[in-house]
Amino acid sequence: MKPVVVAVVGPTAVGKTSLSVEIARRFAGEVISGDSMQIYRGMDIGTAKITDEETRGIPHHLIDIKQPDESFSAAEFQQRVADCVSTITERNHLPVIAGGTGLYIQAALNGYNFADQKRDDAFHEQLEKEISQDGIAALYARLEKVDPEQAAKIHPNNKRRVIRALEVFEKTGKTMSEYQDAQQIESPYRPILIGLEMEREQLYQRINDRVDEMIKTGLVEEVRNLYNKGFANTQSMKAIGYKEMIPYIKGEMDLDEAVDLLKRNSRRFAKRQLTWFKNKMNVDWYTITPEQKDKQFETILNDLAGMLEKK
Template identity: 65%
Template sequence: MKQTVVGVVGPTGVGKTALSIEIAKSFNGEIISGDSMQIYKGMDIGTAKVTEEEKEGVPHHLLNIKNPDESFSVADFQKNVRQKIQLISKNNHLPIIAGGTGLYVQAALFGYNFAEEKRDESYQNKIEKQIDVDGIDVVYQRLKKIDPAQADKIHPNNVRRVIRALEVYDRTGMTMTEYHLRQRVDNPYRPILIGLEMDRELLYKRINNRVDIMLEQGLLEEVKYFYELGLEDAQSMKAIGYKEFIPYFKGEQSFEICVELLKRNSRRYAKRQYTWFKNKMDVDWYSITLDTKNEKFEIILNDLAGKLEKK
């Protein structure tokens, strides 16, 4: 019998953390973070990491497992999540994935396999040198000839992904598109996906307000600390909430402009998250407002109880 896993998904700022804790308390569950940035130690404010108080004693996993100078891939996440699901299930607890990084949640739950091989640094260096000499367009045009479907998904300026797509082809003989199709396997779990959505105008107001609260909590000081450690180019500092302030520290932009960019990027990210989950996964959606949140949570818990009984 497939292991049941509950997923709580939706855009940033909609209330996923609170709902996942209510589910865990009601159904003897443990929570696995499905956020690609909450893995980093010390990056607490900008990632809206759940606090000890907010956890209400519910066990949480995959928080603070990496240093901010370390990289972490989707394949790494998938491996870690599956280990945690197995561990939680052995304890006869309900695994709950809570988070908004769509690709990560999809990879963990829907049987998507990734290449076992690490990136080949020598190959990457070779292509980077070619780009320095010939420009990115020459390399990108080669990808368009080899794998036009994948090229359409990658912006030419996303050099890392362009190189990876070419590396997969040159090392395996398969295009990335073919590779993705072949690596789909049977779903190893029985996922129950619960999505939270909110009127867009209300959600955007919440996101803007959330940024203001983060700044009051010391977001700027948090980002400055990691910037001064020399982590400007680290994967962790590419996250929304961190990258926006680097121009401020360099004296290239005013603080006010950086804050507005952060709010705008957060709103755009919320829209992308919502689109991803709508298009990629079979989710039961619940629309909530600030006034109806508690009532909706009760409805969700009742609906979930019925689904869990059917397993």
């Protein structure tokens, strides 16, 4: 029988981390991080990585498994989640994915086959050379022409994903979007997706408050340390929370501007996350209000108990 996997999804700052811990405590579970940035060592504050105290003794997986200059992909995430689910269920524990990276969660739960098209190193090197000479804008424009649907999902500065999407089209004659649409959608698990959302103004205030707390607890020093270690141009440092601080560290922007930019980018990211999960996945949604959170979490836990019985 396929293993049951619970996933807690939704926008940043809505309460996914604390709910996932409560679910794991109630149902003898272990948490798998579904955040594509919490895998990196030394990137703690900007990723809102769970602290040892916040875990409340619950085992957490896929945190601090990579150096900031190492690559990571949805395919690798899928495989690592499969390994985690296997070992967790062997212990008769419930796997609980806590995540905000929609593509990664979808890939892990839907059983995509990523192995059909192998990476072509020569092709990657050629496009890397073009980017270093002419910038990424021309390549991104090329992707917009051949696969506008995929281009809309990729940030124009995310050269790794731009190159990969162009590579798939170049080598197969099919766009990445066509490739993904044809993928198997039957899950290798029996998934239960719990979605958290919040009234927009409340969520945005929580995001702003979280950024202020990050600054207070040392985000600038964290980014400066990574910058000084030579990680400035890595893919990990393009993440929200890091890219906004680099201009300040380089003296190109004052701190208030950098903080305002981080808050704005975080709010926009939250909106994109919610749109992704609403459009792409079958989720049971719950609206959270900060002052009623404990009561609402109890409702979710009781509902989940019924869902688990049916599985």
